[in-house]
Amino acid sequence: MAKKRMIQAINETLHSEMAKDEKIVVFGEDVEISLFGDTRGLKEKFGTRVRNMPISETVMSGMAVGAAAAGYKVICHMMFGNFMYTGFDSIANQASKLRYMTAGQISLPIVYMGVFGGGRSAAAQHSDAMHPMFMNLGGIKVALPATPADAMGLLRASIHDPNPVMFLQAAGRGGESGEVPDGDHIVELGKASKPHEGDDVTMVAIGAMVRPALRAAQKLAKQGVGVDLIDPRTVVPLDTDTILASVRKTGSLVVVDEARDLCSAASHIAAVCADQAFEALKAPIRRVTVPDVAMPYSPPLEKALLPNEASITEAVGQVLGKSFVEET
Numbered sequence: 001m002a003k004k005r006m007i008q009a010i011n012e013t014l015h016s017e018m019a020k021d022e023k024i025v026v027f028g029e030d031v032e033i034s035l036f037g038d039t040r041g042l043k044e045k046f047g048t049r050v051r052n053m054p055i056s057e058t059v060m061s062g063m064a065v066g067a068a069a070a071g072y073k074v075i076c077h078m079m080f081g082n083f084m085y086t087g088f089d090s091i092a093n094q095a096s097k098l099r100y101m102t103a104g105q106i107s108l109p110i111v112y113m114g115v116f117g118g119g120r121s122a123a124a125q126h127s128d129a130m131h132p133m134f135m136n137l138g139g140i141k142v143a144l145p146a147t148p149a150d151a152m153g154l155l156r157a158s159i160h161d162p163n164p165v166m167f168l169q170a171a172g173r174g175g176e177s178g179e180v181p182d183g184d185h186i187v188e189l190g191k192a193s194k195p196h197e198g199d200d201v202t203m204v205a206i207g208a209m210v211r212p213a214l215r216a217a218q219k220l221a222k223q224g225v226g227v228d229l230i231d232p233r234t235v236v237p238l239d240t241d242t243i244l245a246s247v248r249k250t251g252s253l254v255v256v257d258e259a260r261d262l263c264s265a266a267s268h269i270a271a272v273c274a275d276q277a278f279e280a281l282k283a284p285i286r287r288v289t290v291p292d293v294a295m296p297y298s299p300p301l302e303k304a305l306l307p308n309e310a311s312i313t314e315a316v317g318q319v320l321g322k323s324f325v326e327e328t
Contacts, residue, residue: 004180006169009148010038013155014075016184018046021073024159027051028060028077028113036115038169039077061087061112065094068108073159080126081116081168095164096139107162111155117208117258118295118302119172127171127295127302129207129258132265134166135236141165141189142236144207148178150233153187161189170208170258190237198226201316202246204269205231205256209288209307213256216312223324225316235265240272247273251282252319256307261289286315 004012018024026042032052034040043050053060057078064076078084084091091112098106118127134142143158143165145151151169158165195210196217205213210231217227228246232239247253253273257266266287273285288307296302317323 001179001181003177004148005177006145006148006151007037009152009180010155010169011040013152013159014039014042015045017156017159018042018049022049023071024073024075025049025051025067026075026077027053027063028075029053029055029079029083031077035079036169038113057083057087058089062090062094064110064112065090065098065108068110068164069098069106073109075111075113075159077113079114080122081114081130082125082128084112084114084130084166091134091140091164092137096137099163100139108164109159109162110164111158111167112164113167113169115171116168117171118290118306119170119208121297121299121302122171123297124294129260129290131166131168131207131235132259132263132268135265135268139163140236141234143167143189143234145169145233146205146207146210146231148176149180149185150187150193150231152180153185154189154233156184156186157189160186165189168207172208176211187233189234190239192230192232192239192242194229194242195231196221196227196229198228198250200226200250201252201254201319202228202230202243202250203254203256203312203316204243204266205229206235206265207258209256209258212307212309213312216309216316219309220313220316220324225320225322225324227316238269238272240276243269244273244277247277248280251280253281253285254288254312254315254319255285256288256312258290258307260292261287262292264289283319283321286319288312288315
């Protein structure tokens with residue numbers, strides 16, 4: 001097991017899988033020069049199987065459907081997740097529905113890749129966390145890795161899946177290091193992890209929010225509060241069994257999600273727990289999300305909107321009826 005950056009883990013996975021399967025193709029925005037580094041070296045190694053596309057997300061997303069239906073395994077890199085809005089018609093009306101509409105005669109092994117979320121002062125049109133929109137389509141899986149190991153494992157699972165998968169990389173997380181297992185590491189889609197265990201409060205943190213949630217959990221542990229921290233890793237499929245078991249154990253729930261509060265993944269998780277574990281809850285569920293506004297360019301304003309250790313800790317205090325002394 002070695003330490004790797006998230007971008008490095010993604011890049012190595014792409015190299016490994018493309019070397020094993022000549023049906024895997026990569027196309028999208030600037031994949032040849034690889035502005036983010038995740039597709040670096042693929043063009044030199046695999047030639048015409050890696051192609052830059054004109055800046056037309058409608059063409060990219062539609063071409064992905066056609067190529068997958070023709071028998072290819074497609075990785076469509078749309079750069080920023082916000083750009084998926086432009087290619088949404090083929091994603092929502094074709095990719096998410098054709099397997100059902102053909103009674104399984106057509107498989108669509110497509111991985112739509114993109115960077116999402118705030119933290120880099122990339123402004124309103126490059127900083128959305130749009131995963132709830134894809135959750136609602138009913139035919140697309142949604143993966144949000146929080147660590148290099150999960151990035152490698154989830155990407156490999158996504159490439160092997162016969163259904164379309166949104167693989168969303170958290171903005172600003174590519175340089176983070178973490179241990180990655182040797183070999184063809186794979187993480188099952190729909191299986192949550194527990195970065196921290198405790199008995200007092202359940203905390204579900206999604207994607208980039210796992211890191212501040214884990215820091216908050218570690219600090220709360222020093223004040224005698226045990227946080228059962230769950231990283232769903234995928235929001236479709238969602239590991240509701242793990243979440244519900246934890247809520248029944250602790251009797252309280254805090255959900256941390258970088259999406260806007262209205263119709264967020266946090267809202268869905270809260271609803272599931274209210275529906276299926278209401279009798280176990282000792283306090284109202286708390287959601288820590290982004291206000292229903294566009295993400296500002298200003299770094300101080302952006303920082304103020306994003307969930308952080310302080311807002312997460314405050315939410316834990318609200319469900320437990322306690323106040324915590326901030327460490328100095």
